[in-house]
Amino acid sequence: MILSLAWKNIWRSKRRSFVVMSAVAIGVWSIIFMVSFYNSMTGAISRNSLQHDYSHIQIHHEGYLSEPGLGFQVKNPSRLLEFSSQISDIEATTGRLIVNGMVASPKTNLGIQVYAIDPANEAAVTDLPSFIIAGDYFINIKRNPILLSQKLAEKLKVKVRSKVVITVQDLEANIRAGAFRVSGIFHSKSPRINNGVIYLRHEDLSKLINLPDTAFNEFAYLLKDNESLIETKQMMEAKTNNMVRTYREIAPEFDMIEEGSAISKQVITVIVMLALLFGIINTMLMAVLERTKEIGMLRAIGMFKRKIFLMIVLETFMISLVSAPVGLMAGFLTNVYFEKNGGMDLSQYAGALEQYGGDAIFYPQIAQSTYLLLMLVVMMTALIGAIYPAIKAVNLKPLEAIRKL
């Protein structure tokens, strides 16, 4: 009956209850929206870096980190290529020869990183052909084709089929230069690649610097899924004496992005919950003060303090129990709407988002467990919010209430 009394008490002031319930529902909805938004943004940044730049796992010579360049090529590269057939979790493999150099056009020259690649393998690992926005992917230019990012092409003031000169150092530190023709211009989802990487064929660079076709200083592996990352790494380590690293070890910014996102989500949740907390306290305090006489009467006729406390807590709890699922459902439906209607288009901010490797279209993402967790957090907030008004109610003196009768 106390449950029934608490439930009926909620509806005594419909407008007030509706306001606080709306506040809870909107708060919950906003948290879901923000969490989904953050997940989508950080997910896109991580996914783009992972799929189009770092890949899941990379292998280098152990000396490569201290002195990146041609001096530390991977040991036994043919064996590394065979991993694809030996480890079932590997989706694709590519070998690269990476060297720092200069690219010169008739207008200017720039310092860049040269990625000498096998076009077919690179396409399988980083999906590079999908980013070509002009020209083609090493098809129509037969001799010394090169791929430039849109950004570099603009800086160099070159177009498709323009000629550029690439200058690199060979193993003996001799300067080697070669003329290349722009086969394609790409716009990658990785800011790092857009800012300073050019692609050319492995065979062309090998000829230029007199290295064999089997010379590589980096191998990148795309896995079928992220779950097997550590297991696959360990399997690789068992099969090679090169240095095997996951993308998290190569680029700590992945962890930083995720931690930053987690902190942001927590801060937003805490702010919204604090707002709800004060809203709940205020509403319930008003409800208690309005019912001073009635609560006093209940105490006078023999209702124990603990039951008065329980009644107020139940009222608060039920307000949240009704409104939180409304907010959760609204959040869920908002996400479904964006999923079914091509995501949230933030093209007007595309430039800024691309600076961080994000996508202009957001597809809200949220783990199912977040709904449950949020429900628990709201319930906890409601319970905390109920304490002060409930203490106020409990401390009312029945006699003082009786005197007001």
Place this chain on the structure above:
Amino acid sequence: MKVIELKNLSKIYNPETIPVRAINDVTLSVKEGEFTAIVGPSGCGKTTLLNMIGGLDISSEGSVEVGGVSIQDMNESQLTAFRLQHIGFVFQAYNLIPVFTAKENIEFIMVLQNMDAKTMQERSDDLLDRMGIKNQKNRRPSELSGGQQQRVAVARALAARPKFVLADEPTANLDSGSTEDLLDIMAKLNKEEKITFIFSTHDQRVIDRAKRVITLEDGVIISDEHR
């Protein structure tokens, strides 16, 4: 059998600044089945006396025994339990729970007493019947007249099977018809079931029906008339 026994009871407000003796050395006993009215001018101490009998206020001096049990030294929780088990309250402004129906208002106090559902059901139906408000049992207080609300309040007070009922100006807000009806019901309960009623009142109609009239003035009993 004495239901209430007050010995040298005093209530002093502001004892350390400007002491005001609301009740001054009152000695009084009420037997089971009495129909007692405490009367006197406003401010004479009627409500204060009723509050001390009901365990809502603590005396400054003297003792209060209810059913042979001293309530002087009880803590707040013990007093609450005592009120729940032994005292029925009827208030001037009815003070029903507005969100509950008449029946629920009556049953609520039995819920607080952890009475079983069947007994509770039977007792609330019986009380509604005796109060003549059976047809209004599913109505909320706002849908009842003042007289009907006060009957629900009396039924609620009786639902807990108290040792006695304390009624503070129970007819103050009622018209004459409702007052007579309510007094008829309470007199009948008193006569047939020996329920003890103690009223504080200004209402001559209540005074006329009382079997004992205690007159207070300045916190002192100036007359105690048994009829």
